[in-house]
Amino acid sequence: MKRILTLVSAALLTGAGVPPASTPNPSDDPYIWLEDWTGPRAMQWVEAENKATEAAFQNDPRYAGYYAQALAIASAKDRIAMPMLIHGRVYNFWRDADHPQGIWRWTSEADYAREAPNWTTVLDLDALSKADGKKWVWKGASILDPDERLALVNLSDGGEDAVSLREFDLETGQFVDGGFSIPTSKQNEAWLDRDTILIARDWGDGTMTKSGYPFVVKALKRGEPLSSAREIYRGAQSDQVGTFPLILSDGSGNRAAFLYRGVTFFGNETYLVDGAQVKRLPLPAKSNVQGMVDGQVLIQTSEAWQSGGVSVPTGALVAVPLKALQSGETLKPQILFAPSPRQSIDGVAATKSHVILAYNDNVRGRVMVLTQGAAGWTSKAVDLPDNATISIASASDKSDKAYLSVAGFLAPTTLWEMDAANPAPRQVKAMPARFDADGLVVEQFEATSSDGTKIPYFIVHARDMKKDGSTPTIMTAYGGFEIPMTPSYAAITGKLWLERGNSFVLANIRGGGEFGPAWHEAGLKTRRQIIYDDFAAVAQDIFARKLSSPDKFGIYGGSNGGLLMGVEFNQHPDLWNAVVIQVPLLDMIRYEQIAAGASWVDEYGSVSVPEEKAFLQTISPYANIRKGVDYPTPYIWTTTKDDRVGPQHARKFAARLKEYGIPYHFYEDTAGGHSGDADIEQGARLQAMQMVYFSQRLEGKAASEK
Secondary structure, three states, rough: OOOOOOOHHHHHHOOOOOOOOOOHHHOOOOHHHHHHOOOOHHHHHHHHHHHHHHHHOOOOOHHHHHHHHHHHHOOOOOOOOOOOOOOOEEEEEEEOOEEEEEEEEEEHHHHHHHHHHHOOOEHHHHHHHHHHOOEEEHHHHEOOOOOOOEEEEEEOOOOOOOEEEEEOOOOOOEEEEOOEEEEEEOOEEEOOOEEEEEEOOOOOOOOOOOOEEEEEEEEEOOOOOHOOOOEEEEEEOOOOOEEEEEEEHHHHHEEEEEEEEOOOOOOOOEEEEEEEEEOOOOOOEEEEEEEEEOOEEEHHHHHHOOEOOOOOOOEEEEEEHHHHHHHHHOOEEEEEOOOOOEEEEEEEEEEEOOOEEEEEOOOEEEEEEEEEOOOEEEEEEEOOOOEEEEEEEEEOOOOEEEEEEOOOOOOOOEEEEEEOOOOEEEEEEEOOOOOOOOEEEEEEEEEEEOOEEEEEEEEEEEOOOOOOOOOOEEEOOOOOOOOOOOOOHHHHHHHHHHOOOEEEEEOOOOOOOOOOOOHHHHOOOOHOOHHHHHHHHHHHHHHHHHOOOOOHHHEEEEOOHHHHHHHHHOOOOOOOOOEEEOOOOOOOHHHHHEEEEEHHHHHHHOOOOHHHHHHHHHHOOOOOOOOOOOOOOOEEEEOOOOOOOOOHHHHHHHHHHHOOOOEEEEEEEEOOOOOOOOOOEEEEEEHHHHHHHHHHHHHOHHHHHH
């Protein structure tokens, strides 16, 4: 399909040249029936759509090879077993071809350093799934502090966010007979002591917010039925999110219980649980408690804060004494890190005596160690590879040991061990290369958006690529919720796409957290069009540099990134020849009434506010599909078990395309939740189908079909 590109057109960049369609009244929506999550009629529709899409992709000669390669990478036994430090041991949750659901296992710290550690399995989810007749998906565990022997294991049936909780003894490797066993709900828990947990869950009518999260926190004693739990705090049903417990401890023996009340998605009220009392703390609404070291509580801010004569800038990390929080005295925060305009905090971890800070500097990872001394806090930079994403893999308040992971577009993930007291990291693990990166290069460019702002992006391509626009290229971005998109080693993309001489682009558009809160807030609510302008501007810049062209260009994104894809599909159909829309929000007029949608009003706005409703009508992908437009054929995929965004958006969007006679592909996996992570086979299948789609659209027919 031939597409004509008009370069540097303001109307094209802003979407002004694409008038929105008239928005249908929700009561007249002919596809409301597809919002019936698991209703028979909706599921029959899904089954028919799946058959058509499976035939289109899985019958392609390339599919079998793509699937085999993706599965081999996902299940390879020489992957790095990412560590979790507990009680002097290294724990790890692991999936491979022999354990598709996964096993929870441990080894000693000394043995972990070996190339092939001796692991002891403590929980086998494949065996448990078989015994229980469920498809258990691992959702983590809450560890009892300070003895770290007991855990509350979070298990999801099929991958949804709702979980059941079961008490587990790490020493015996058995579920605790007569221990805590909490039925399925969207819930959060924390150990108050060995025999008491704080838990927020569905306690019955009137205890869940509109977005489906709990706002009532109770203390539950060992051996008590749920009906005997003692309420300690109640938020409000009108809260956009919910209320959740948090326990902090440090290596000096300090311990405190906190509650977060999510009045809005980004606005918290923070409370301290002090015996029978729960008191609100004078912390800024846009802040998060990140840990504690030596009696100092670490707080990350997303807004400016004035307290005790101290001016804390937005995006900073500060420390306040736990005693000051307990006594109610005026807080005088100590600033540990204040980012520059091109920096943002990526992770914070407290060890026994130090703080490890991971941050981004112009979308490149950096790490420093912060230490409290008699003269105040000092910082020391940690020497690690440049041009990479650096994450804190594991740390514990029981020692100063920590593990850091380092990865780049072409550099396989490595794991580094570090003593925070003497931060000279050494590499202890390295993942083998999964694709041939010889001849590939990474470049970082900047595009100019509609308001003149420079938008950085990375492009991975062959060094000898012809700059004539002929290279098949795929681009992704997220653009929301202050979540940064940074370089990573995408092994399957490298194997299935880059090895064939194609290119990959990561766009660091506004709405994300690459440059801190201001970068995010630039695209909130009615300002959101700038996010979509940024994305289009990156594509325009790529085409102007002749690194690709619309006929050879595809885009993809999931969740909020799926909304981004839906908007770009509508606003700029001539800029792409392939659009993958994953687990998306698409009906922005009814999103507040679907799954957890009401929790995101802080990000998107609400139809209850006239100005915000008017804007949502202009961007809602479902409302703005137009007849007679030459759209690229999209691929929309979702999962039935997604109880966060919900499959309803994707279904209705596909149904509207069908009504208008617009070609599309739709696929709904029946398991996997919002992340599509039910097992490794599912992930490989979704990756292979998506790559077949890109190959068909951007490379043409397989050799055997020509």
